[in-house]
Amino acid sequence: MTFPVPILSVDELLDACANPWGLDAYSPLTGHPCLLLDLSRPVPMERTDEAVRALLGMPCPTLGFGASPSAAQPDGIVAALDVVLESPDELPGLLRNIQANPLAAATLAHVLRHNSHAGIEDGLLAESLAYATLQGSQEFRRFLAGRPAPLLDRDEHPLLTERQGDILHITLNRPAKRNAYSAGMRDALYETLRWLEADDTLARAEIRGAGSCFCTGGDLDEFGLATDPAQAHLVRMSRPVGLLISRLAQRIECHVHRACIGSGIELPAFAGRVTATADTFFQLPEVAMGLIPGAGGTVGILRRIGRQRMAYWVLSGRRIKATTALEWGLIDAIV
Template sequence: MTSPVPILSPDELLDAFATPWGLDAYSHAVGHACLLLDLSRPLAAGREEDAVRALMGLPCPTLGLGALPQVPQPHGLLAALDVVLINQDELPGMLRNIQAHPLAAATLVQLLRHNSRASIEDGLLAESLAYAMLQGSQEFRHFLAGRGTPIRNDDEYPLLITRLGNILDITLNRPEKRNAYSAAMRDALYEALSFLAADSSLERAEVRGEGGCFCIGGDLEEFGLSTDTAQAHLIRMSRPVGLMISQLADRIEFHVHRACIGSGIELPAFAKRVTATADTFFQLPEITMGLIPGAGGTVSILRRIGRQRMAQWALSARRIKAATALEWGLIDAVV
C-alpha cells in the first residue's frame, strides 16, 4: 500500500535536503512518488535560491498547495514548482494518477522542465525518446494487458483532401472510429502537409474531422503493435507531423468539434489558429495508460498554456470545456 505523502513547509523542504541523501525520499524508486509543499507557510529570508535548486533537482512531480496570496512566496520558488494548486479540488485525482503511474508522472514533469527551455526540434526529440522509454515500462504493459490483441488499421482513405482554389481542405476520415489517429492517418497527414509546403500557390490548409467529433487521439487498437520501441522512435522522427505543422503554422487552421483527446489537440496546438465549437471538450488521458502525450503535446500545448498549467492538466487527466480552453489560450476562438 502506498504511504501517505507528507506535506512540507518550504523550510522543512530545505531541512530535509540538507544532507546528500535527502533527495532519496522523493523518488518513486525508493520513496514518495511526488512532493507536496505547503505554500501557506513562509520561506525564511535568504533561502530562495536553495529552495529553487532543490525543487528543480527532484525526479518527481512537485505540487505547491497554497493559500496565496495571503502568504506571498518568492517568485523563484513558485516558478520552480511543477504545479501550484490554489484550489485543491483536483488534488485527490492527481495523487491517484501519480501514485498509480509514478514513472509516467515523473517523466512528464521532467520532460516539461526540459522542453520549457528547449527549441521545438529539441523538445520533440526529447518527447519521442521519453515516450519510447515508457512504451517499455511495466506501467504501459499493465495497460496493454487489459486490452485485446493489437491490430493495424490500414484504411484506404484515412484523409479526404480537396483543393478549393488556393485552399487545401484536409478532413480526418475515420468517422466510424471517431477519427482515431492511426499510423496510416499520420502518414497521410504528413504527405498532405508536405504538398502544402511544396506548393506556394496554396494560401493555407484547413483541417477538420468527419463525423461526430474531431479526433479521439491515438488509435488504441494499434497500441502495442510496435514491440521495438527504438524503431518506433525512429518512425516518429521520420514522420514528424507536429514539426511540419509548426513550420507551416501561419498557413494552417484547425476547426475542431466535440471530442479532442490526446493527439486530437496536441497537433492542432502547433497551428497559429484553432477554432472549436462550443460543445467541444479537450483531454490528455495518457497518464492513465502509463504514458505521456506523444504527438508533440509537451511542446505545442506547453507553448500555448505554460508548463505549470500543462502539468496540472496532464496529471489530472480531466476534461476541459471549450470556454476553459479559450481562457487558457489552448484555442483561439469558439465558433
C-alpha cells in the first residue's frame, strides 16, 4: 500500500524535530497536508517530550497507525495525535478527504486540540471564529459554486411547542425539507430555550423532529447567504443555541430518528439525554464542504466521544449507525 504522504517512524519524527526546518513541509501551505506516523516500533520514554510538543503544534492533521498503538507507544505520543488507527486500511479514505479540503481539515485539527482543554464558552467562541474564517476560504467557495441556485422559502412555524403539565414538547417542524436547520428555526429554538430557562415551573423539555427524520443539518439553501464572515460570527454568538442547551442539559432530552446530520447531532449532543431509534444514522460532512462543524459540535460532540474519535469521524465523513453511536457515547440509549 502506497500513500501520497511520507510515513514517518517515531525515530524519524524525533530526528526531524532536531532540525529547525525538519517539519516545515508538513502544512497545507508548504507541501504535505497531513503527517503520518507509524506507531509499530516503540521508542524510549525519555525521547517522547519533544515529539509530543511537535505533534501538538503541527499546522496539519496528524495521523498514527500500527498494531495496538496504545501498547506500542507511551501515552504521550499516542494522545498527542489527532487520529489513531489500528491499521492503515482506513488511511486512503481519510487522505482523500484531507487532500480535497486541506484547509478545513487542518482547521478542524486545530480547533479540536484547543477545545479538548477549553471550557464550553471558550470552545464555542473558537469554533465560531474558525468557522467564520473558513466561510471566506477558497474551499468553501468551490463548494458553493457546485451547488444549484437556492430555493428560499419562509416557514410560518419552523418550530412547534406544546406544554403538557411541567413538560415542554419542542418539535422541529420543517418536514418538507427534512427539518433542515434554518436561521428561522435557530431563532425560534433559541427563544424557546430562553423561555425554558426562565420558567422554573417546567421540569424538562423534550425535543423531537416532525416527519421522516430528526434533522439533516444546516439548510444548504442558506449556505453562502452570509457575505460578511465577521457578522455571521456575531450572529452565532448572539444566538448560542448549543450553549443554552448545555446550561439546561439536565432539563433537556432529545429523541432523534433516522437522519441526524451536522447540526442534527451537534445540538442534541449538549442535552442531558439523547435517545435514538434503531434506524438512525449520524454524519458530520462539513469538511467536504470546506467547513468544520459550526453548531457546537467541536464542543458538545467532543465531550461525548473524545478528540481523536471525533477527528477521525469528521475527516472520514462516514455515516455511523445507532449501535456505533451508542458504543461511542454519542447517544445514551436506542429505543
